Amino acid sequence: MSAVEPCILVVEDEPAQREVLVYNLEAQGFRVAAAENGDEALLLAAEENPDLILLDWMLPEVSGIEVCRRLRSRSETRGIPVIMLSARSEEVDRVRGLETGADDYIVKPFSLAELIARIKGLLRRTRPASMGAVLEFEDIRLDGETHRVTRGGRQVQLGPTEFRLLSALMERPGRVWSREKILDRVWGRDIYVDTRTVDVHVGRLRKALKAEGEEDPIRTVRGAGYSLG
Incomplete structure (x- = not known):
């Protein structure tokens, strides 16, 4: 795979869901890194400098909302696009996720085809070539x-x-x-x-x-x- 391919960081604590996301993203030609909790996500975001982060809201210990807030507070990660994944479907939850700094918000369960389309849409703005x-x-x-x-x-x-x-x-x-x-x-x-x-x-x-x-x-x-x- 070409080194110019975008790298996506998947942050999901459910092993089965994480494996499905990693498999399908790699099948689309993306490079993928994966984290199972908030602390690991913050570490990988700094080390890998991903082009986009898929971030689950309901993480153990450090929530996805807190991870997003910390990403936006750090100069080296504040520009990385974030798509938040959550079972919370109320408008107040969407607004909270977006106001914390997420670029997009997708409610679980979601269509993989829609998720891939949203990812590509964001990357067309941040990694157009x-x-x-x-x-x-x-x-x-x-x-x-x-x-x-x-x-x-x-x-x-x-x-x-x-x-x-x-x-x-x-x-x-x-x-x-x-x-x-x-x-x-x-x-x-x-x-x-x-x-x-x-x-x-x-x-x-x-x-x-x-x-x-x-x-x-x-x-x-x-x-x-x-x-x-």
């Missing part, structure tokens, strides 16, 4: 479905790694990516790659994007990493 969307930044255009990149109308030839690197940069223009974050997003946590490899591929991407007379769109932030624009 991985969902086949077209991204544009100044005169650079990236088509996530056809894997074509152009700049100023000319076609840019990129290898798979450079394409994934540009996808990440274009999804968050202006964000400074550390080498470690780039490694997680482009190569994945399961593959060991030296951080200096990032510099090599950034150099290749710069060379491909920068024809004669064109400005370098990638900014090096000393001691921090790289940014597009």
Whole structure:
């Protein structure tokens, strides 16, 4: 599986339900991490930096509502989309979940097809290239479905790694990516790659994007990493 595929953290204390969610998400091509309680969820959210969290409300000890509140209070996790899963169907419960910081609220029992559709809808906003969307930044255009990149109308030839690197940069223009974050997003946590490899591929991407007379769109932030624009 490509390392650029979105990672979803499933937080569910019921083993059977957790296994069903993990199985179906992996069948859809997602990378999946799983937690069975709130403390483990908070730890994995910080370690794995998932692209989306499926969060059960009724967790032992630390509730899903409290987990969501803590996620939103921490700078490193506050931007991760959260879909709350709950058997609570009253309007007051939906409102409480959304006001705590959940991006969506799904009542149990739910349709897996609907859940997958909701996940993909959120990811189209947060990880558009991985969902086949077209991204544009100044005169650079990236088509996530056809894997074509152009700049100023000319076609840019990129290898798979450079394409994934540009996808990440274009999804968050202006964000400074550390080498470690780039490694997680482009190569994945399961593959060991030296951080200096990032510099090599950034150099290749710069060379491909920068024809004669064109400005370098990638900014090096000393001691921090790289940014597009």
